[in-house]
Ligand code: CDP
C-alpha cells in the first residue's frame with residue numbers, strides 16, 4: 001500500500017503544476033537529492049514531461065528564463081475544480097483512485113517478482129534439485145553467484161512440504177549478518193509474508209522470528225552453532241542449508257563437523273551445502289562422496305585489465321579508475337569497488353563526492369552507495385535500488401559483495417586485490433587484523449561480478465605478474481588462522497572430548513589448540529585436566545566472546561572487583577559497536593560530550609549514561625554526533641547480556657560505598673583479557689607475557705588515551721587493549737590504562753607473577 005502511495009499522487013499533482021516550476025527544475029539538470037529515490041523519480045518524471053512539452057508546438061516558445069516567462073494557456077495547466085456538494089464523494093473518489101493505483105502498482109510488482117523468480121537459473125532445475133535432496137541426506141549445490149541458491153532453493157523446500165504443519169523448519173545459514181537479514185527480507189517479500197512471521201532471521205543480538213510460526217529461518221552460522229548446545233540433534237529442522245560454505249568460516253566448518261556426527265541419528269534430516277564454484281570436491285569427500293549438483297549459470301565474458309606497474313596507493317588508484325570509467329564508458333553500467341573495510345569505504349566515499357561536487361554538471365551523474373557489515377540496515381537497502389536513467393551507481397563494498405550479495409546492474413569491477421583478515425599468532429597469543437592480498441579464487445570470483453547482466457570489465461589494481469606468481473590459490477580457512485578459545489570451549493561443552501579427532505575439513509594446528517586450552521585455563525574455564533569447569537559452562541552461555549563473559553562474571557562475582565556489573569554490562573556492550581558509534585571523527589564527538597576521562601572504556605560508559613539520562617533520545621545523539629542506530633543497538637545488546645546474567649543467576653549489583661568503581665572495572669577487564677596487556681619500556685609500549693613479549697606497539701590516534709598523552713598526560717606503565725591492528729604500524733585500539741601494577745598480580749598471578757614483571 002505504502003509503495004503505491006508514494007509515487008502516484010505526487011505525480012498526479014505535478015501534472016497540475018505550473019509550467020514555470022517544471023522549467024526551473026529541469027534546467028538544473030542534475031538531481032539534487034541523489035539519495036532520495038523518490039525525489040529522483042519525481043525529477044525524472046518531470047524531465048520527461050519537460051522534453052515532451054518542448055516537443056509540443058503549443059509550448060515551444062516558452063523561454064527558460066523565468067523572469068521573461070509569459071503566461072501561456074495550455075490544457076495541462078488547467079485548474080481542477082470540485083463541486084462543493086460533492087466534497088465527500090470527491091474525497092472518496094480520490095481515495096478510491098489512490099487505492100486502485102496502489103493495488104495496481106503492488107500487483108505489478110508482485111507479478112514482476114514472480115516473473116523474475118522463474119528467470120533465475122535454478123528454476124529450471126527445481127524438480128531435479130528436489131529429487132536429489134529427497135534421495136540423499138547430504139547434497140552439495142554449486143552455482144554461480146546470483147543463480148538463486150540462497151533465495152529460491154529454501155522456498156522450493158517450503159513449497160514441497162518440508163515444513164508441513166509448521167512442525168519443522170528450514171534453516172539457512174550465512175557467514176554474514178548483513179546477508180542473513182537482507183536475504184530474509186527479500187524472501188519474505190517474494191513469499192508475500194511479513195518479515196519475522198513465516199520467514200525470519202536470527203543473528204546475534206537480533207532475533208526476528210516467531211516461535212510456532214516461522215518456517216524458514218535465515219541465520220548466521222554462529223547462531224545455529226549455539227542451537228546445538230540446547231538441542232544436539234537439532235530436532236526442529238527438517239532441512240539445514242549451509243550456505244556460502246566455500247567461505248570456510250569457523251562456524252560453518254564446525255557445523256559441517258557437527259552435522260556429520262548427527263546424520264546417523266537423524267535419518268530424516270536433509271543437509272544442503274551450497275558453495276560458489278571453488279572447492280566443492282573437498283566437501284563431497286568430507287561427506288563420503290555425496291553428490292554434487294551443478295547449476296549451470298549464465299555468465300558473460302569479462303575483460304580483465306591489469307596495471308602495468310604496481311600501485312603504491314590503491315585507494316587513489318581506485319578513485320582514478322572510477323572517474324576513468326565514468327567519463328569513458330557508456331551508461332548504464334554500474335561500478336563495484338572492493339575495499340577492505342568501513343574506514344576505507346567512508347574515506348573513499350568522501351573523496352569521490354568532493355571530486356564530484358567540484359566537477360559539477362561537467363560529467364554525468366553518479367550515486368555512491370557503500371555496503372559493509374556495520375552499515376545501518378536501512379542504508380544497506382540502497383545498494384539494491386535501481387539506478388536512475390543517465391546516472392551511474394558506484395558501490396563501495398567489502399568482501400561481502402564477493403559472493404553473499406548479488407547486486408544487479410554491475411558492469412565494471414575495480415579490484416585492488418586486498419582483504420582484511422583476522423590472523424591469530426599462537427606464539428604471541430594475539431589476533432591481528434591484517435590487510436592481506438586476496439587469493440586467486442577470490443579475485444576471480446570478484447571479476448565474475450562484472451559479467452552478470454552482460455559482458456563486463458574488471459580492472460585489477462595489481463600487475464599480471466602478481467596475479468600469476470604471488471597470489472595463493474585459495475583463501476585460508478578461518479579455523480587455521482584464528483583464536484580457537486571460543487571454538488574449543490563450545491566443543492567441550494557439547495561433550496566432544498576428543499578434540500583432535502572431531503571431524504573437520506581442515507584440522508587446526510596443535511600449537512593453536514594448545515594455546516587456546518591455555519587461554520581457557522587462564523580464564524578459569526577449564527581445569528588442569530582440560531575439563532570444562534562450572535565457570536566455563538557459565539561463560540559458554542553468554543552470546544559473546546569468552547573473554548567478555550569473564551569480565552561480566554568477575555564484575556559481579558569476584559570479591560576483588562564485584563559490584564560493577566551494571567557498568568561492565570554497558571562497557572562490554574559498547575565495545576561491540578565502537579566501529580560505527582560516531583558520526584564523523586571520534587575526537588570531535590567526544591569534545592561535545594565529556595570532560596577528562598582516562599580511558600576509552602570510561603568514555604564509552606560516560607557516553608551511554610549521558611544518553612540514558614537524556615531519556616535515550618535521538619536528539620541527544622544528533623547534538624553529540626553519535627549514531628542513534630548504533631547506540632540503540634548497544635542498548636539492545638546490553639539488554640540481552642543483562643537477561644543472560646539474570647538467567648544464569650549472576651547476582652545483581654550491591655551498591656558499594658567508599659570504593660573506587662573505576663579500579664574495580666579495570667580489575668574486571670584484567671580478569672577477562674590478561675593477554676591483551678602492553679608495558680611501557682624505554683622505546684615505547686611492548687607486549688608482555690611468558691612467551692610472547694617484546695613486540696613494539698603504538699596507541700591508535702583515535703584512542704582517548706593517545707589524546708591524553710599528547711596533551712602531556714603521564715603515560716601509564718601498563719595498558720589493556722581490546723584490539724590489535726596491523727596497518728602501517730602495530731596499533732592498539734580501545735585502551736584502558738592500568739594505573740597500579742599490583743592489580744595485575746592480584747587478578748592474574750599466573751601471568752604477572754610478581755609486581756615487578
Ligand atoms: O545465492 P545465489 O547467489 O545463487 O543467488 P540469490 O542470492 O538467491 O539471488 C537471486 C536473485 O535475487 C539475484 O538476481 C538477486 O539480484 C536477487 N536478489 C535481490 O534482488 N535482493 C536481495 N536482497 C537478494 C537477492
Ligand code: MG
Nearest residue numbers: 149150403404
Ligand atoms: Mg547466495
